[in-house]
Amino acid sequence: MTKPWFYRLLFSYLPVFFMITSVLIVLIILSISQLSKKEAENANKTYALHIMQSVDYALKTIDEYVIKELQTNERIDQFFDNKFEGNPYYSAYEVTELIRGMMNYNKFIDSVYFYRVSDQMVISPNTMITADRFGDKMFIEEMMKSPSQYQLTNQRVFKEFAEMDQRKVVISLVRKIPLLSGQKGIVVVNISMESIVRMVGDMSNSKISFIEVYDPEGKQLMASGNEDGAAGFKKRGSELTRIHSSYTNWEYRSGLNDDYLFTFTSVFSYVWIGLGLVMVVLGGVWMTYVTHRNYRPIQLIMSRIHAYSELKSMGVEGKKQDEFQYIDRAIRNLMELSSRYEKQHEEDIVFRRRHFFKEWLEGSRAVDYEDWKAEMNRLQLPSGFGQLAAAVIEMDKYMEVCRMFSHKDQELLKFVLSRVVYETAEPLGLTVWAEWTATHRLSVVLFADENAKNSEKLAANLCENVRSWVEQHLHFRITLGVGHVVGQVQELVHSYEAAVHVLRFKSTLGTNRVLYHWESEASSEKEMYKHLPLVKSLAQSFRLGDKGWKQALEQIFTELKVGLFSYDEIRNLMNYLIYHLHREMMELSAELQELWQIALPQLNDAIEQFDTIEELYAAWFQMLEEVSQRMTAIREDRSTHAVMNQIRTYVETHYADPELSLTSLSEQFQLHASHVSRAFKEEFGEKFVDYLVKIRMEQAKKLLQSSRYSVQDIGGMVGYTHAISFIRAFKKYTGVTPGDYRKQE
Structure with missing residues (x-):
């Protein structure tokens, strides 16, 4: 018997195999190429974005520092008001030293000078002269004509002395003084372009990728790969990314160098094409071997079918049955038997x-x-x-x-x-x-x-x-x-x-x-809002470092236990407590916020994993107590901790004094008013004015509930000499007037 079935099997799916494998190889190569290109674009975009953010951050840091100095440094105010205390020459020297300190604050700052409108004087670390003799006179006039209170200029050339030929390429950060009106003068901070170019050059890899920076007018500011990263139109590779900075209005263009891209693509293509051809050849050899091996039982079956067909056809002249008839009949019998079995066992x-x-x-x-x-x-x-x-x-x-x-x-x-x-x-x-x-x-x-x-x-x-x-x-x-x-x-x-x-x-x-x-059966839908005042009180006490938070926490869990709250109701209330604690803690200093951020995931985990309310209370009390102790230790290490506690106690006992204010406290405790305000906010996470209003309004609410005094009398008892001021403050705090609040209660 020959092997027609072997060749039928082999050549029936061998062409299909080669077609499918060829198409798959092409598709795989194209897909991987596209994926690689996309990944390269994403990586390049991240690279460009990182450089842009680094530049923006450096400039924003300088701007924030300048604003802080303008708001807090009294010498700057004295210079622009032209009202120096003591020796005016020594005061001018102090201003120049201040300017030098600003220049030393950041390595990108090249120079700083102040211009005073009242007498057109310019002061810098090197001189104090009138504006008409200053080398940057034209720029000052241009900035004073501008209606904007703040500007970040494009790249320009700065010259300090008109008679000298020393020039520097800078960008200038200009703020008018005062910050809101800008009538007294301007502060000019010149930022060295050379430093920015050097920073960008250090962050880039010119062998693999390039980056170019353009100002809003389309002028190139810098380009990696040039000498020192300076601007210049050099042959580049394929541009992949363009990013626009909303802060500087600069455009960053980046991509891969052509040499690197060609080398990567060529090696990649040759490797995969060669590998694909090898796999096709191996697949063909393996298919031939498997077909030959699997053909043996088929050969045996076909031999038997052929012999049985010849035996059956011996009694019928000229009528020889095809082996496919026997195969078809056998398959039909198997399908009938399988169908009966499936009907008996169709459902597990x-x-x-x-x-x-x-x-x-x-x-x-x-x-x-x-x-x-x-x-x-x-x-x-x-x-x-x-x-x-x-x-x-x-x-x-x-x-x-x-x-x-x-x-x-x-x-x-x-x-x-x-x-x-x-x-x-x-x-x-x-x-x-x-x-x-x-x-x-x-x-x-x-x-x-x-x-x-x-x-x-x-x-x-x-x-x-x-x-x-x-x-x-x-x-x-x-x-x-x-x-x-x-x-x-x-x-x-x-x-x-x-x-x-x-x-x-x-x-x-x-x-x-x-x-x-x-x-x-005794349980019913709980009115969760009844617990909200206690939750808010706990959060405020915890923020202030008041030990009363422990009693409030115990009271909340006692009410949950006695009130037969369900698991979901307990979770909802505890999540609400976390929300208020988080909001209160975010008012504190960064150091205290960091303690809270560490404890917050642990509190959430306790809510997700508790089985009994006793377990939840024990876990919460332990974590909050630990945070509270650390907060207390940090506060006690501060030099202002003791006096701030004295001030808070004084406010709580003298809130009824209409003259109580930051000014009166500064006189009482021999401190500057601005220092009291800033230290109070850092210590308790709340402005002094807000805290005083809260103390007065909470006491007023108690008096409205428990006494029959008139609204005007109660206003006087909590520190308001005018009833209309008390009513306005009470409505702003509670949302209703004192009279309506008393009716509600």
Whole structure:
């Protein structure tokens, strides 16, 4: 017998193999090329963005420093007001030293000078002359004519002395004085372009990539790869990215050099094409070998078919049957047998049990008694009962169980728990059906006799026995919820809902116990807003370092325990508490904010992982106490801590004084008013004015609630001499007038 079938098999899919592999190789090469190009573009964009952000950050840092000096340095104000205290020459010398300090603040600053409008004087570290003799006279006139209070100029040439030929390429940061009106003069900070070019050159790799910077007029400012990064139109590679800076209005253009791009692409293409050809050849050889090897059983079958065909056709002259008829007949017989088998086993019994179980308990499918009985018989489950009840077993601390045991061990433990339920029910004369309806929940249906009270007692005994066995023999604990006993199939869904509902309250009722449906019947939807004042008070006390936060935290958890709050309600309230704590802590200094940022994830983890309210309280108290102690230590290390506490105590006892202000406090404690304001904000995270208003308004609210004094009298008692001022402040603080507030209360 020849090998026609071997060649049929081989040449039927060998061309297809070569076609498909060729197309795949081409597609893979194109896809990887596109992906590489895209990744190169993304990397280049990140590179350009990093350089842009570095330049912008350097310029913004200088601007912020200049603003700070203008706002806080009295010598600058004296210069522009032309009102020096003491020796005017020494005061002018102090201003020049101040300018030198500003130049030394940042390596990018080339020079700084002040121009005073009143007498057209210019002062720099090197001279103090009139503007008409100053080398940068034209620039000063241009800036004074500009309506803008702030400018960051394009690249320009700066010359300090008109008679000297020394010139520098700079960009200038100009701010008018005062910052809002700009009538007294200007401050000019010249930033060295050479320093910026050097920084960009240090950050770039001219062999692989290039970057060019252009000003708003399209003039090139700098280019990597040129000598010292200076501007100049040199042959570049492929441009990939253009980024515009909103701060400087500069445009950054970057890309890859052509030499690097050509080398990378060429090597990449040759390697993959060669590899693809090798794989095609190997695939052809392997296919020929496999076809030859797999042909042996086919050859045997075809030999038998051929021999049987000749034997059958011997009695029929001229009629020789094709071997395909026999193959077709055999395949049809196999398909018929397979179809019968699939019809008998089309539904997996285990899956159907679990699916029907969930539909029945959750009420997603309407089931009357007849349908239920037919389904139970088909699933080979008990269909006779007098009373029904649902119970739900929930694994406590399930996240810890997942960390302690592998997935295989968890499945084994769940199987053990299911078997414990069945074996515990048998001595009690109960029939049960248990299925895992969630990763940590085992739902159980109990079939009992007609006596409802006896059924409830048996269900309670079963659940308690299961709980006790698990506690003694397994390394985890369970909490069980038991629904009420029902007499109809359709009513079991209510028993199941009651069992699930009572488990929501295990945080307050306790874990590792049996919870009965009536224990949660007294619960109702809580009015969360009643706890909001206490939450806000706790957050404010914690921010101020007041020990009263501990009592407030204990009171909140006590109310949660006594009020029978569910797990979700507790989580919502604690998340709201975190929100207020975070908002209050963000008012403090950066050092204290850092402590809070460390504790915040731990507080959130405690909310996500707690089982009982006692565990949550212990975790929260420990973490907040640790943060509070560290905050206290940081505050006590400050030199202003003691006096700020004295000032706060003084405000709390003298809030009724209408003359109480930063000025009066500065006189009382022999401190400058601005220093008191700044230190108070850093210490307590709240402006002095806001704190004083809060003290007065809270006291006014108490008086409106507990006394019958008139609004005008109460205003005077909390420090307001005019009733209209008190009413306006009270409405701004509470949203309502004092009269309306008293009516509401």
